Amino acid sequence: MFYWRDLADVPDGFGPSVLTIGNFDGVHRGHQVVLEQLVSAASERNAAAVVISFDPHPAQVHRPDSAPELIMGLQDRTETLGDTGIDALLMMHYTLELAALTPEEFVRSVLVEGLRAKAVVIGHDVRFGRANSGDLSTMQSLGEQLGFDVIVIDDYGSSLRTSTTAAGERRCSSTWVREALEAGDVSTATRILGRPHRMRGEVVHGAARGRALGFPTANLASASTGYVPADGVYAGWLIDSSQVRWPAAISVGSNPTFDGLSRQVEAHVIDRPLEEIDVFDLYGQTVVVEFVRRLRGMVAYRGPEALVEQMRLDVDQTRKVLSTEQRAYG
Structure with missing residues (x-):
């Protein structure tokens, strides 16, 4: 082209x-x-x-x-x-x-x-x-x-059912995509886009809380491009600068358990031992994060122990969601 x-x-x-x-x-x-x-x-x-x-x-x-x-x-x-x-x-x-x-x-x-x-x-x-x-x-x-x-x-575009249960249809539009992302409904955004929504940005240093808890994350710079979906935890993918796709649990929000103030997008690569891939090797790389499904909203937990237990559950659910997606789309 x-x-x-x-x-x-x-x-x-x-x-x-x-x-x-x-x-x-x-x-x-x-x-x-x-x-x-x-x-x-x-x-x-x-x-x-x-x-x-x-x-x-x-x-x-x-x-x-x-x-x-x-x-x-x-x-x-x-x-x-x-x-x-x-x-x-x-x-x-x-x-x-x-x-x-x-x-x-x-x-x-x-x-x-x-x-x-x-x-x-x-x-x-x-x-x-x-x-x-x-x-x-x-x-x-x-x-x-x-x-x-x-x-x-005649029909400048395409229409989709507004949900899996609703009978009505709505014309595909950028406005509808933004509404879905604002609500954290990345599944609907995927239907409208025809592919998962993505963000792109440089991996930068964060507070390193995830690493201390056993869940190191790749933190996207604030200047990253792509619409930031609603706060919450998502199953998705991290695509590194070599175009390798890693399954990831993605967090969007301000880390309320630790009284965070600024919104961050950070991805924890799952099922890879640190000796094989240390996400901190991604520092300075421009990566892509794809959002497949929202798992839950952002919640403040009573201390690190409760948060770690929930993060284990998030990783398990991410694994199941992405396994299902791979079977569905090959």
């Missing part, structure tokens, strides 16, 4: 292309439906499948005090988009100057002159250009004027 951070990086003569535009935060199953249709339409037209996205998120520029927390960081968004089969990704730096372009200026300079668009894949609710003044009819009019097709996706 070609990856460009600026329109000027696109090689002269690139194209023709079939493209779509969006933030694609989470690259959830709804996004994946759009991208599948993009790749199919590009193949039919013997053109390159191109995604135009933005960094930072437009909301972080226009309303930084109320912008939603991002589901995934830039590296994970880029890699996940690349896994969908697209040919190129233009990750445009979003600025007020870019936002000031009229719909025609944006389409003409980026889509037509920059990427030689043969077709554009969009939904009925598309908005683009200065003050979001461009809509579907605007794009269709510009397509007729500038010589590209507009492929409208």
Whole structure:
């Protein structure tokens, strides 16, 4: 996949292309439906499948005090988009100057002159250009004027049952993913995303309480990317810089047993003796933590002994959950 951070990086003569535009935060199953249709339409037209996205998120520029927390960081968004089969990704730096372009200026300079668009894949609710003044009819009019097709996706995404018991369905969306993570419901987040939610960050030194209790942890730096789910203990995976996947019990919270104040994400690798893997060897590495299932909420225990007993139970339950997942997904 070609990856460009600026329109000027696109090689002269690139194209023709079939493209779509969006933030694609989470690259959830709804996004994946759009991208599948993009790749199919590009193949039919013997053109390159191109995604135009933005960094930072437009909301972080226009309303930084109320912008939603991002589901995934830039590296994970880029890699996940690349896994969908697209040919190129233009990750445009979003600025007020870019936002000031009229719909025609944006389409003409980026889509037509920059990427030689043969077709554009969009939904009925598309908005683009200065003050979001461009809509579907605007794009269709510009397509007729500038010589590209507009492929409208009737259901811009995919829907899922809201729960295993509820009869109603809800359209997959980044908002729904955030709601699920805010509630600690990483199982629902997995259903919407089509894969476990993940965070990525550098392993840093913590208070070393886990090691003293016999449960050493890899602590993620506060600058880690990815939406932090609700406080609690989760079964999941730690993926090290060599792409080795380790089963892990993951704690999110402020360590209330020890009157902690700041929220931390820390992963205890299970079923590996310290002589084989010492998690402190991970210091300085950038690792990925994947959340599979929430085991319990965060609780303050009456002293270290009670906490250790609960941590043993957490490890046992983590082992069972991940064993079941491996049998289900191979």
